[in-house]
Amino acid sequence: MSRKQFRDLADPETARETIASLDLAPEPTEVPLREARGRVLASRIDAELDVPGFDRASVDGYAVRAADTFGADEADPAELELAGAVHAGVEPSVEVAIGECVEVSTGAVVPPGADAVVMVERTDEDAGVVSVRTALAPxxxxxxxxxxxxxxxxxxxxxxxxxxxxxxxxxxLGVDSVPVRGQPTVGIISTGDELVRPGGDLDSSAGEIYDVNSYTIATAVEAAGGEARLYPHAGDDYEAMESVLREAADDCDLVLSSGSTSASAVDVIYRVIEDTGELLLHGVAVKPGKPMLVGRIADSAYIGLPGYPVSALTIFRTFVAPAVREAAGLPEPETATVSGEMAVRERYSEGRQRYMPAGLVADGDGTTLVYPVDKGSGATTSLVEADGVVSVPPDVEYLDAGERVTVHLFSPDVRPPALFGAGEDDPALSRLLDRVDRPRHLGVGSRQGRRRLRDGVTDIAVVTGDADIDGAVTLGGWRRQWGLVVPAGNPDDVSDLSDLVDRELRFVNRTTDSGLRGTLETALESLAADRDRDVAGLFSDIDGFGLAVRAHESPARKVRSGDADAGLGLRATAEKLGLGFVPCGTEQVQVLADASRTGKDGVEAFRQALDDLPAVAGSLPGYDS
Amino acid sequence: MSRKQFRDLADPETARETIASLDLAPEPTEVPLREARGRVLASRIDAELDVPGFDRASVDGYAVRAADTFGADEADPAELELAGAVHAGVEPSVEVAIGECVEVSTGAVVPPGADAVVMVERTDEDAGVVSVRTALAPxxxxxxxxxxxxxxxxxxxxxxxxxxxxxxxxxxLGVDSVPVRGQPTVGIISTGDELVRPGGDLDSSAGEIYDVNSYTIATAVEAAGGEARLYPHAGDDYEAMESVLREAADDCDLVLSSGSTSASAVDVIYRVIEDTGELLLHGVAVKPGKPMLVGRIADSAYIGLPGYPVSALTIFRTFVAPAVREAAGLPEPETATVSGEMAVRERYSEGRQRYMPAGLVADGDGTTLVYPVDKGSGATTSLVEADGVVSVPPDVEYLDAGERVTVHLFSPDVRPPALFGAGEDDPALSRLLDRVDRPRHLGVGSRQGRRRLRDGVTDIAVVTGDADIDGAVTLGGWRRQWGLVVPAGNPDDVSDLSDLVDRELRFVNRTTDSGLRGTLETALESLAADRDRDVAGLFSDIDGFGLAVRAHESPARKVRSGDADAGLGLRATAEKLGLGFVPCGTEQVQVLADASRTGKDGVEAFRQALDDLPAVAGSLPGYDS
Structure with missing residues (x-):
């Protein structure tokens, strides 16, 4: 077999049909009834017995011959001789002869001779004679x-x-074991020398990262009704990888690989497919997800997923999950969709079917707004910051702000976050958000936080510095102590900002999006004025002033790891990490809310949490509400 | 503590609040990430490391100093000396000096000195010199x-x-174990001397029945996020039951009992509650479900469910499941509701909040019709013949045909049956229905089948005899051979219907709703005419002519069990059960469809199955399409 050439990308429909042509369905099996929840019957079940299996009293009372009660009423009851009693779970030892009755409890066998049961409330008993005050039909x-x-x-x-x-x-029916559709067994192989299973030791200096796809795809397989099997992580070594692929193909109905995009890894997969099976499709015209492979390895179906987690999960959900459900006999779930308005304009240019991860937010009127979540396919945070996907056909060049789009939710129970914010990343904020159900906050810094609030995307912005935004109101805020985070015990004896300028200290800054960066620059401007110097010159005297990191703990962590002598940060962070701290001042953090959204439950819950700030943030050092 | 008196039934809201006041929430626990699907985080998780943990190449290409490429373009590429290579998963052993570049693969650590990576497509390499045809920013x-x-x-x-x-x-983030909310442990005790676990031997003559509630409620507990524990079936014996209740209360966050309504069983439960806990509520003004108990046994919450399966599951779903979800930390699922029109008029008179099990069917225009499913609380078939529940307030006396009602579906993915039929119960029909996705058929006999089709409730009716119904068309049909089912080998040497009249044979008939009963009566009328006799006299000469059973196999099974010498039935049934058969004729079964619904997918699928009848029913003896 010569290697097939796939010059053109397949369209999505062809990819779907190719996957549907693979046979993933395992043999039916038998499971105990107690463990059968969610399973799918493989064949019809006919009743093998009568339910109930006997003529059963459905009330507490007396079993009678209906004919004996004809004409009876309150004024003229029928009088019957009590011949015995039958309780539930006991075989009757009496018969009901003409003129007789037998006491029965609900669920008891109606004794021979009787053809009706009168409820006890319509009778009186006295000395072995029962008066029946109503007429009964058989x-x-x-x-x-x-x-x-x-x-x-x-x-x-x-x-x-x-x-x-x-x-x-x-x-x-007494059935304690049921014939059910088998759950397709799906083998999952993550490839790439750089991958480490969660929980393992990571050597970042060697470029190792945690393996995201194995657990994510395994969980998604289980959610689709399959049984996932993880295979030992395969590096890019030919022999090891071939042996894992063959082992998985032997065991499983479907083998999924994902991870390495290295030429050598893809080459191994091609060769194993060539030796044992058939390559049916290579590449599909969608974004994300282009490098999908479909084929057969030995007797198993094979699908190669892209390596980036968002791409891998999108391709899995769009193309693979329906095939797994079909093989398991499960119906396609009711597709949950939400219609909303684009919050911002979004451009496209690839000429490929696009599955755009999208987040949802309700505005003040309850209108659902849709915003693209696109942080690059390599970002795992996109996984949780989106609520669903918007399908954008290849010929669409842009979606305009306000344009109506349909979002296919990740599951029917996805709801927009109750509170959507952006801005500073802050330890007190983390605790405040714990008080709100379903919050979403993007720690993108004050500048981006302000922009998103102005654009009408978010409910709140958490900012330092300029808090004057049209249409925004202040919900509350707090002061936090900032300064230089230094190694424990302050070995360099750093005493204030001037040491950064005057001494040979390796510094780590925050990015210009961060509020703390602005606060630092303001302080340095004042130092420059004191020294009658140009502030830019002061900046350039600081070794590492341009080494800017995104998140609030990052500089302190560089100090802790010995990569820096001082970092811009908060007292709370220094104390949390067991480091030294040189205070430089306090800054005000303010929470601004879109005035039209203060009525949202989540915004109100957050405001209440702010009122309770001393209790929420009380133990954080350097905080003052 | 004296026994509390609960003279008045609690209203549903009080019942809900009383259950909400019980504390079912277990301690948080820790689970491996691999098994965490569907679990609920007990506490916030902050990142403990950077992702990625290093500056990571996001394309295949060359790591460069951006400043070295300033001004480069296609016409005037920057030429850089190739100083080495770094692959994913490997620590860089080179630095990038001014005027140099290093080959990198996607995912590799960007080597020291470099601050950008140019993609390979924008470069050419020749003899250790890389031409970069674009300018890069850091x-x-x-x-x-x-x-x-x-x-x-x-x-x-x-x-x-x-x-x-x-x-x-x-x-x-490398997390391989997560703190999650505990799943409340729910102990389930079915009481009643007459109950046998599915799979056990049943003695119907002693009034034994299979225990429906244990597995049903256990499965429902699991669906609500709890962990179900089944306790050994407790009879009504005081000591045994007390010991099981105490054991369950020791082990579980919540104990549910259901089953026996016998006074003695309730008495035991009262006494254990009195000795160890508190009775909070007894009886709630709803139907079904009045006899609900709420209280505490030792340190555990306790709820007593009614015994009938439909009542027990309704009360569980309405009152208990929300408390289990709350304890597990799970959000209430999006309530799936469907609005539809009542297909028939339904009366109420109890003055209690009613949870009416209801079925759905789409009419020819796609309008959703709602019909009550009420076969008495003792019927387990109501469990699967309903799609949801209509809440009917206590003051509503009736729901009129055509009145709009809201149905709370049993789950969001419930859909109306694709085909809804009623009428004859027949082995060929059972196989035909296997060819249709989501059919529903009620084996209520020809007469009831005709009535429901005329009422506009069902899509099809499966009937013998009169097939002339206004607004109905014939989809197809088959002939089936009927006669007398007798013991294997026909020991009594029965030869035709006249033996029933002339000899001492114990006969079992079908109910008058069944088509076969009509066919038998027609045959006997002709016998009466031959003999010049009154047909009623002929009927009364047959021992057991009035002993009428509902389903098509029932008479044959009475013959097999030795309770009768001959039963009305089909050749197919006789052969299936290994019995003898005395043919009396063939009868036509016809499938009638509501003419306005022939366009429904399910009706069309059934029509196609009918076209394929020889293949579907071919192996059934006595059938002829």
Whole structure:
């Protein structure tokens, strides 16, 4: 077999059909009824017995011959001789002769001779004689054998998903083991020398990263009704990888690989496919996800997923999950979609079908706004910052702000966040957000926080410095002590900002988006004025002034790891990490809210948390509300 | 403590509040990430490391100093000396000096000195010199350390439900074990001497029935996020039951009992509650479900469910499941509701809040019709014949046909059956229905089948005899051979219907709703005419002519069990059960469809199955399409 050439990318429909042509369905199996929740019946179940299996008293009372009560009423009760009693779970030892009755409890076998049961409330008993104050028809108060289900009746059909209700009916039939569709076994192989399983030791200096796809895809396989098997992490070594691929193909209905995009890894996969199977499709015209492979390895189906987590999960959800559900016999879930208005304009230029991860937010009127979540396919945070996907056809060049789009939610129970904010990243804020159900906050710094609030995307902005935004109101805020984070015990004896300028200290700054960066620059401007110097010159005297990191703990962590002598940070961070701290001042953090959204439950919950700030942030050093 | 008296039934809101006041929430626990799907975070997770942990090449190409490429373009490329290579997963052993570049693959550590990566497509390499045909800015082609997630950032908040997306983010953070809300442990005790676990031997003559509630409620507990524990079936014996209740209360956050309504069983429960806890509520003004108990046994919450399966599951779903979800930290699912028109008029008179099980069916225009499913609380088939519940307030006396009602679906993915039929119960029909996705058929006999089709409730009716219904068309049909089912080998040498009249044979008939009963009566009328006799006299000469059973196999099964010498039935049934058969004729079964619904997918699928009848029913003896 010569290697196939796939010069053109397949369109999404062809990819779907190619995957549908793979046979993933395992043999049916048998499971105990107790463990059958969510499983799918493989074949019809007919009743093998009558339910109930006997003529059953459906009230507490007396079993009678209905004919003996004809004409009876309150004024003229029928008088019957009490011949005995039958309780639930006991075989009757008496018969009901003409003129007699037998006491029965609900669920008891109606004794021979009787054809009705009168409820105790319509009777009186005195010295072995029961007065029946109503006339009965045959069958009154009795559930006849087979009246609920009769032996031979069709009870449940093939393809039925077993919920508590079906399990109830099967229990009634005495079935304790049911024939169900097998769950397709899906082998998952992450490739790439740089991957380490979560929990393992990571050597970042060697470029190692944690393996995101294995657990993510395994969990998604299980959510789609498959059984996931993780194979030992395969590096790019030919022999090891080939052996893992062959082992997985032997064991599984479907093998999924993801991870390495290195030429050598792809080459191994091609060769194993060539040796044992067939390559059906290589590359699909979608974004993200272009480098998808579909084929067969030995007797197993094979799909190669892209390496980036967002791409891998998008391709899995769009193309693979439907095939897994089909193989498991599960119906496609009701597709949950939400219609909303684009919050911002978004451009496209690839000429490929695009699956745009999108977040949702409700504005003050309850209108759903949709914003793109695009941090590059390499970002794992996109996984949780999106609520669903907007399908953008290849010929669409842009989506305009205000344009109506349909979002396919990741699951029907996805709801927009109750509170959506952006801005500073702050330890007190982290605790405040714990008080709100379903908050979403993007720690993008004050500048970006202000921009998103102005654009009408977010509900709140958490900022330092300029808090004067049209249409925004202040919900509250706090002061935080900032300064230089230094190694524990302050070994360099740093005493203030001038040491950064005057001494050979390796410094780590924050990015210009961060509020703290602005506060630092303001302080340095004042130092420059004191020294009658140009502030830019002062900046350039600081070794590492341009070495700017994004998040509030990052500079302190560089100090802790010995990569810097001083970092811009908060007292709270220094104390949390067991480092020294040189105070430089306090700065005000303010929470601004879009005035039209202060009525949202999440905004109100956050405002209440702010009122309770001393309790929430009280133990944080350097904080003052 | 004296026994509390609860003379008045609690209203539903009080019941809900009383249950909400019980504390079911277990301690948080820690689970491996791999098994965390669907669990709920107990506390916030902040990032403990940067993702990526190093400055990472995001394209295949060359790491450069951006300043070296300033001004470069296609016409005037920058020429850089190739100083080495760095691959993913390897620590760089080279630096990038001014005028140099280093080959890097996607995911590799950007080597010291470099601040950008140019993609290979914008370069040419020749003899150790790389021409860069574009200008780069610092950061191009690089994902900086912490750009995705920075150490110290808030990653996920408490209360987050873990889906594949959150598991992806946690994988990226290297977390392999997560603090999650505990799943409340719910002990389930079914009481009643007559109950047998599914799979056990049933003695119907002693009034034994299979225990429906244990597995049903256990499955429903699991669906609500709890962990179900089944306790050995407790009879009504005081000591045994007390010991099981105390054991369950010791082990579990909540104990549920259901089953026996016998006074003695309730008495035991009262006494254990009195000895160890508190009775908070007894009886609630709802139907079904009045006899609900709420209280505490020792340190555990206790709820007594009604015994009938439909009542038990309704009360569980309405009152208990929300408390289990709350304890597990799970959000209430989006309530799936459907609005539809009542297909028939339904009366109420109890003056209690009613939870009416309801089925759905789409009419020819796609309008959703709602019909009550009420076969008495003792019927387990109601469990699967309903799609949801209509809440009917206590003061509503009736719902009129055509009145708009809201149905709360059992789950959001419930859909109306694709085909809804009623009428004959037949082995060929059972197989035909297997060819249709989501069919629902009620084996209520020809007469009831005709009535429901005329009422506009069902899509099809499966009938013998009169097939002339206004607005109905015939989809197809088949002939089936009927006669007398007798013991194997026909020991009584029965030869035709006249033996029933002339000899002492114990006969079992079908109910008058069944088509076969009509066919038998027609045959006997003709026999009566031959003999010049009154047909009623002929009927009364047959021993058991009035002993009528509902389903098509039921008479044959009475013959097999020795309770009868001959039963009305089909050749197919006789052969299936290994019995003898005395043919009496063939009868036509016809499938009638509501003419306005022939366009429904399910009706069309059934029509196609009918076209394929020889293949579907071919192996059934006595059938002829």
């Amino acid at each position: 069958g009154d108060g009795v559930m006849f054998a087979g009246a609920d289900v009769a032996a031979g009746e069709r009870a449940l059909g093939p393809g039925t998903v077993l919920t508590p209700r079906e399990i109830g009916l099967l229990s009634a | 950061g191009d082609g690089v994902m900086f350390a912490g750009a995705d997630v920075a150490a110290g950032e808030r990653a996920l908040g408490p209360g987050t439900v873990l889906t594949p997306r959150e598991i992806g983010l946690l994988s990226a």
